[in-house]
Amino acid sequence: MEINKQGIPQGAIYDKNGNYIEYKLSDNTCNAGLFHFIPALDTTISYNKPDNLNLKGELNKFNDLNDNKLNAVVPADFYLLIYYTVWSGKLNKDHVKIWEDAAKKNTNCNIKVIKVNMDFQENWEEGYKEKIKQATSKKK
Numbered sequence: 644m645e646i647n648k649q650g651i652p653q654g655a656i657y658d659k660n661g662n663y664i665e666y667k668l669s670d671n672t673c674n675a676g677l678f679h680f681i682p683a684l685d686t687t688i689s690y691n692k693p694d695n696l697n698l699k700g701e702l703n704k705f706n707d708l709n710d711n712k713l714n715a716v717v718p719a720d721f722y723l724l725i726y727y728t729v730w731s732g733k734l735n736k737d738h739v740k741i742w743e744d745a746a747k748k749n750t751n752c753n754i755k756v757i758k759v760n761m762d763f764q765e766n767w768e769e770g771y772k773e774k775i776k777q778a779t780s781k782k783k
Contacts, residue, residue, distance in 0.1 A: 652738045655701070656680065657722040663696035664721075674738070681745040686720050686752050698722055705759055719755035726759045 654677045656664040666680040667673075701724060702713040716722060723746050727739050739758065746754035 652727040655724045657698040661698035662692045664690040720752035721754045723756045
């Protein structure tokens, strides 16, 4: 599945200050780099951090299961934000599980995993479901 030229599942890494860490060569690069990047995360390494993306801004786009805005996170060295869907199948389940396990097994740092379900939600505003349907049904 693809939304805005990003594959799902997708992952993003942020440092302890909420700064986005670039692990891909470009926005259109495959997310497979996470399989090696997550286990290698370390607080002693300096990473490329584009100025325009941050965890707080990204979390403000979403609500929790009780329809509350996401804004507070547990302190950690790194944050792994995983976007996934249930309906798109086994690839999502496999990737998400592998990324979560890699974060737990990394003994170099504390990685907090935050999962964002991108399936259709009952509380989405009028017209948003249709916009997503159109974006995901376009042929490449």
